[in-house]
Amino acid sequence: MTFEPEQPGQSRTDLAEKLRELRKRAGLTGDRLARRCNMSQSQISKFETGKKTPKLTEVERILQALDAPPEVVAEITTLARIANTEWQDKRSSWRRGMEKRQTELASLEAEATELRYFLPSMMTGLLATPEFIRASLSHTPGDPSKTVARKLERQTVLYDMSKSFTFLLTEQAARWAIVPPPAMAMQIDRLISLSRLPNLRIGVIPTGTEMPRGPMNTFTVYDGRLATVENFTGRMVFRDARDVSEYLAVFALFERHARFDEEARILLQRWAEAYR
Secondary structure, three states, rough: OOOOOOOEEEEEEEEHHHHHHEEEEOOOOHHHHHHHHHOOOOHHHHHHOOOOOOHHHHHHHHHHOOOOHHHHHHHHHHHHHOOOEEEEHHHHHHOOOHHHHHHHHHHHHHHHEEEEEOOOOOHHHHHOOHHHHHOOOOOOOOHHHHHHHHHHHHHHHHHHHHHHHHHEHHHHHHOOOOOOOHHHHHHHHHHHHHHHOOOEEEEEEEEOOOOOOOOEEEEEEOOOOEEEEEEEEEEEEEHHHHHHHHHHHHHHHHHOEEEOOOHHHHHHHHHHHHHH
């Protein structure tokens, strides 16, 4: 089974129907299956009606309890993986209004306590100056004023001391110039200032750092429960624990090669001076 952007919603329905069908074929009630899986009957009911999407590990427990044959296991686990993945295309965000997307991001940030951002190519709005934010929206349709304001509002989350933030930036991301040199110097100065917040770590990876993996995509991990990955046309949202764990492992690898604290500030100061 291959993944198409419109599939996740349908795959959740298909997954619910398949799980219900398999249970009935095995001659089990929801309550008996729940006991075999060490789950509640209400959990099984929600999975089978599509009210809740089971995690891949939960699906595996159900399939094991049903003694499903290998070909069925392969089909259902593929459905479960797709059901735990969401595609959000950029054009839809534009149609709904980019400020609504900012509200969704603010909600994710409000719910999380540990946030990790990998920025291989460009600054994120949470760290950006107003001028940088406005320039970054120059390619989006319509008046960006509301989106700029919403992005600036979101930055207040950085001062919530109940949360911890780690931002990893390549040198390219820190120095990618979408505003004139004086404004770029101010942008990098902002990174230096933010790096002194006690709940926020900014790590930079200088060009020439020997790395075993390439920086393929911008991604964010919210606690250990959700990862978002961005490209030019949209973003993928991963909720399956194995996918999230993979992004945590990649983040940890890049983190080990990053420079933090005063060492990072010395590099950032040097890059800011280059723009002055």
